[in-house]
Amino acid sequence: MDIKNKTVIVTGASSGIGLATAKLLARRGAKLALASRSKDKLEKLASELPGSLAVPVDMTKSSEIRRMVDRAEGHFGRIDALINNAGQGYDAPIEKIDVRTLHYIFDLDVVGPLVAMQHVIPLMRKQGGGAIVNISSGLALMYLPGMSGYASLKSALVNISLTAREELKKDKITVSVVYPYITSTDFEKNTIKSSPGSEWEQEGGEGEEGGSPYKADSAEFVAQKILEALESGAAEVFAHDWMKNPDRES
């Protein structure tokens, strides 16, 4: 998809990867619906990115997601792409997983993206096509102690995405998954933790294709991968090539 003049919903646009993606897409001429809970941050961003619209939403609430999509469609007249990026981590060993917390993260990381897809798909079908990009995680490809809850939900998102991709081929709607690696954002700070300390820590530094698996990437680096997924319609885009064959014993 050529992104110029296309209408794109970016969830989680107030921070980190979503913010960097919104800025990148705006530079490429896209019209953006900026979605997250932080109304003030979104309105400030919308004033900086010409032609964009702040659409505050709690992505754990289906009725709000429906309203967010309706508002975006009402304003722009169409939705060409959806980037399901809003999300939060949960760091707890199996024994300590709190089921209520897991349900919350499930609502945010899996059900929210699913509901957003369910609302944009009929619009895209009517328009003759579209693109959906769902942000998973490198953790969906690994078995990292403490991260089973979060990783299993990001794996569920992969399955939903790649199944939707098959279902929607006939409608010319591409569905892609992007797998970020450790990325320098507020993600680690915002991750809900059962206890201090995690192996999935950010160590700073700018990652590059083929770079060290122990260096964090910048949000701008991941935004480029998201743009690549939008433009190519590829099924899966990995932050780094080595992630295609991760060492599942590590």
Ligand SMILES: NC(=O)c1ccc[n+]([C@@H]2O[C@H](COP(=O)([O-])OP(=O)(O)OC[C@H]3O[C@@H](n4cnc5c(N)ncnc54)[C@H](OP(=O)(O)O)[C@@H]3O)[C@@H](O)[C@H]2O)c1
């Ligand atoms: N950073 C990493 O190392 C990393 C690695 C792999 C995958 N990822 C994935 O990348 C995505 C973006 O994360 P990030 O690194 O940019 O983290 P971040 O800086 O913490 O940003 C998270 C975004 O999600 C939004 N959000 C959180 N809860 C929400 C809710 N209930 N409703 C609506 N929006 C909500 C936040 O906005 P508000 O607070 O304004 O609602 C914020 O814009 C996530 O899906 C994450 O799982 C991150």
